[in-house]
Amino acid sequence: MEKETTGTVVAVSKQWWLKVNTKPIRTGGPLDGAVFPHIVKVKYTVGAQEYIKRKWIGAGLPVPSVDSSVKIIYDENKPSKARIM
Numbered sequence: 001m002e003k004e005t006t007g008t009v010v011a012v013s014k015q016w017w018l019k020v021n022t023k024p025i026r027t028g029g030p031l032d033g034a035v036f037p038h039i040v041k042v043k044y045t046v047g048a049q050e051y052i053k054r055k056w057i058g059a060g061l062p063v064p065s066v067d068s069s070v071k072i073i074y075d076e077n078k079p080s081k082a083r084i085m
Helices: none
Strands: 002-014 038-046 049-057 069-075 082-084
Touching (some): 038 069, 038 082, 049 082
Antiparallel strands (some): 069 082
16 A cells, blocks of 8 residues: 655756757757756655655756655555655
């Protein structure tokens, strides 16, 4: 059975090595029109146990800021299996 809790964003890191170009032709500098995917690390607590979950966010999608809260859906029998919403 799935349950819901809130987690706190601990870290957000940009994947600089995976550049996605949004313009067909560069008109400015080397990063003109480039967007990058992110990895978000979230900490959440179930009972007395703390868990950390990572989520990959695609290029161009909104990224939560550090110390913001996000919704976590986890498995009641195995809380380490979770989804970040």
